[in-house]
Amino acid sequence: MSGCKTKSFDFEECACSGRTLGKLVRPYILALLADGPAHGYALLEQLSEAGIEPDHSVVYRALNSMEKEGLVSSRRTAGTGGPTRWEYELTPTGHACLRRWQRSLTRYRAAIDSLLKLIRS
Numbered sequence: 001m002s003g004c005k006t007k008s009f010d011f012e013e014c015a016c017s018g019r020t021l022g023k024l025v026r027p028y029i030l031a032l033l034a035d036g037p038a039h040g041y042a043l044l045e046q047l048s049e050a051g052i053e054p055d056h057s058v059v060y061r062a063l064n065s066m067e068k069e070g071l072v073s074s075r076r077t078a079g080t081g082g083p084t085r086w087e088y089e090l091t092p093t094g095h096a097c098l099r100r101w102q103r104s105l106t107r108y109r110a111a112i113d114s115l116l117k118l119i120r121s
Contacts, residue, residue: 025054025062027101030094033072037089063088071097 011017025047032038032046044059066072071094077087090098 024052025058026066027098027105028052029059029062029066029088030071030090030098030101033088033090034095034098037087039077039085039087041085043088066094070094 028047028050029043032043038046040056040060040063043063044054044056047054047059063072063074067074067088070091072088073091074086074088076084078084
């Protein structure tokens with residue numbers, strides 16, 4: 001059995017560690033912004049509360065990419081007693097993308113539920 005030796009197999013680097021959950025950052029950001037505009041820091045806090053704790057650079061890179069793709073827009077807002085912040089908002093294309101994510105994740109959930117039944121057997 002290749003890769004199954006626990007002495008040399010690095011479980012922390014394996015997808016089984018759950019480290020690929022960071023790939024859900026984009027749909028999470030879209031879903032959070034569906035409730036209304038938010039600053040990057042507020043999005044980081046909400047992601048953390050949901051159990052997804054990406055590095056802040058991952059979130060800002062995702063926001064920048066999504067803005068270039070037309071999924072979100074941003075504008076500067078004056079901070080209260082602090083620096084100017086960027087506020088992000090979903091665009092109509094972002095709302096459509098979020099609906100598509102919902103359909104895709106629903107299909108994935110069905111496949112994951114099926115897999116979990118096999119694992120429990």
